[in-house]
Amino acid sequence: MPIRPLDLTDDAIADAVYRIGRAAYAVEAQLIGFDGIPALGESLTEMRARPLHWLGAFSGDGSLDGFLAWEVEGEGICIDRLCVDPGRFRRGVASLLLRHVLAELFPGRPVEVTTGAANAPAVTLYERLGFARGPDFSPAPGLTMASFARAAGCGPWEGGRGSSDLG
Template sequence: MQIRPLDLTDDATATAVHRIGRAAYGVEAALIGFDGIPALGESLADLRSTDLNWVGAFSGSGELAGFLAWEEGARISIDRLCVDPGWFRRGVGSLLLRHALAEVFPGRAVRVTTGAANAPAVTLYERVGFTRGPDFSPVPGLTMASFGRAAGNTPCDGGRGSSDLA
């Protein structure tokens, strides 16, 4: 797998990201029992207009297997981490997350949320050293889990260090 930046002004790239995102969020919707995930209703134009930074994981044959997108600020806020369902359970999500923590925003505070019932995502964030913060319900019928990593944590520190979720 090769990790590289994604350019959503490129039609083929944006289309692949949109397709993978809808497929991945469809799986998450089933896992958490909530089909109102905003990205599921996002058009290609909406996706392209987001103010996010993007990296993708590419197979040896050049196929986009997954992507990670984030917002810059005082803290990094991971907006989405999606893996094509055909690539599930092959370490793509871990690879993207570990790469971003070590190479893209090393040592910076990072936060992320996911559906609290999305066991694979919860396990992934905990495995790479995020600390679980409070759960919250942005809308009735949906419980989200929040996670954070304090500034200075290394990608594989096992969660040592304090949480920075505020």
């Protein structure tokens, strides 16, 4: 499955990212019991204006299966979103994207990410790839988020504190 940078100035790419993001966040909203996820209320224009770096995973037919977007914060990386087309769930797309960025784009750099604490598939993915679970927090009533971090110097498949099946 090819992985390549995404150019959100391209209307077709931006539309695909927007469609997949909304569909994936709608599933997460059901999983966590909270429909106020900020990305669900974001317009296409607002999404395109975000100061993020975008990377996508593509099917053999050239369609976008999922994407990962991040910000650089000093020496660290903050993953802003990791979304997979719901029709492509459980096929390793999220793992592929995450492993790629950890190994190829930011090896040895600290990486942080958050997800809904009740989003069991995402929590399992981050723990499996060596992210240590930090404190949960509630940015809005009815929403509990889980925070995860990988220390600088941690390889892409090394277990970290809190790793469920690597430690």
